[in-house]
Amino acid sequence: MLAVGFDVNGGPEVLRPVELPVPEPGPGQVLIRVAYAGVNYGEMCHRLGDLGAPDGIDVPGYEVSGEVAALGPGVTGLSCGDPVAAFLPDGGGYAEFAVAPAAFAYPLDGISLRDGGGVALSLTTAYGVLAGAARLAAGDSVLIHAAAGGVGSAAAQIARALGAAAVHGTVSTAAKAVYAKRFGYDAVHIRDGFTAHVAELDVVLDPIGGPTRLASLSVLAPFGRLAVYGDAARRPDLSLPVLPLRQQNRSLAGYDIADLSRRAPTLVRAHALAALSLLATGAIRLDITAELPLTSAPEAHETLQSGLNLGKSLLRVS
Ligand SMILES: NC(=O)c1ccc[n+]([C@@H]2O[C@H](COP(=O)([O-])OP(=O)(O)OC[C@H]3O[C@@H](n4cnc5c(N)ncnc54)[C@H](OP(=O)(O)O)[C@@H]3O)[C@@H](O)[C@H]2O)c1
Incomplete structure (x- = not known):
């Protein structure tokens, strides 16, 4: 073959x-x-x-x-x-x-x-990060980095379908911001300096890493969750003190489909089927x-x- x-x-x-x-x-x-x-x-x-x-x-x-x-x-x-x-x-x-x-x-x-x-990878990941790692609840406000990409474009729509009240995104260029708006974002910001435009978010989805990850923690509301699922910027890993998480009522969550597929394959399948059902009904595209x-x-x-x-x-x- x-x-x-x-x-x-x-x-x-x-x-x-x-x-x-x-x-x-x-x-x-x-x-x-x-x-x-x-x-x-x-x-x-x-x-x-x-x-x-x-x-x-x-x-x-x-x-x-x-x-x-x-x-x-x-x-x-x-x-x-x-x-x-x-x-x-x-x-x-x-x-x-x-x-x-x-x-x-x-x-x-x-x-x-x-x-x-x-x-099977993109939509499952978008659903799994939101529903599994970030525990998205109806009424939550969400920020999605890499908003115009494969996972990001699906995550915006899935977040909306799961009842998110506000969905923001960040991208690297103005052209990508214009493109991403078609996925139902309330606003799409240029990633550099995004903290000036958002605050008190319930959920941030971060596939980027590096300084974006640190900045994302700072915009979380009380009991806000930063869901980390990629390192697209290919920056070195962060060493974070834990105490500020407790002092500021913020949480860090991780998502990795490779680990899930070994330890919780039924969750991977459930996330995939839920996302596919949204696609089949036209709730997302x-x-x-x-x-x-x-x-x-x-x-x-x-x-x-x-x-x-x-x-x-x-x-x-x-
Ligand atoms: N943990 C898991 O199980 C899992 C599963 C699937 C995917 N992922 C992660 O999800 C993310 C999105 O995956 P995808 O396949 O849908 O890709 P994608 O979002 O379509 O493309 C990657 C995006 O990353 C951003 N980016 C930032 N820094 C970059 C750099 N130095 N080089 C290239 N791109 C850079 C770019 O968006 P901007 O132009 O907006 O910066 C780019 O469009 C990736 O980080 C991937 O590793 C994780």
């Missing part, structure tokens, strides 16, 4: 077409004939070496859509030919066939394969701004790495 992978860490140029054997689904797994693969920041981190150096060919890709092509031993509730969106905790989605845990293969009911290609052939993965990664991406990008596989 055709796949796109890398055998050395580096820039987008290390991604190249490779021929690999079709993987076999093991117990509890399904084989998927991939239609679309979502492009995610985490795949860029994989390529850059955050998971270590590849041992042979590594194929990135944490989310796909497609049809179930084969069932591994013990799989029930799915049949060959079923259209699914799937989360692949070990990657492998930039390929004509990919193996996913059956628990993370979600039937696409009323959702196209195209939309389904960009949901996916804004697919780029659809490229599989072999153009380097181009998609270049856009992501330069911070120029908007909404959701997909690779068209078959």
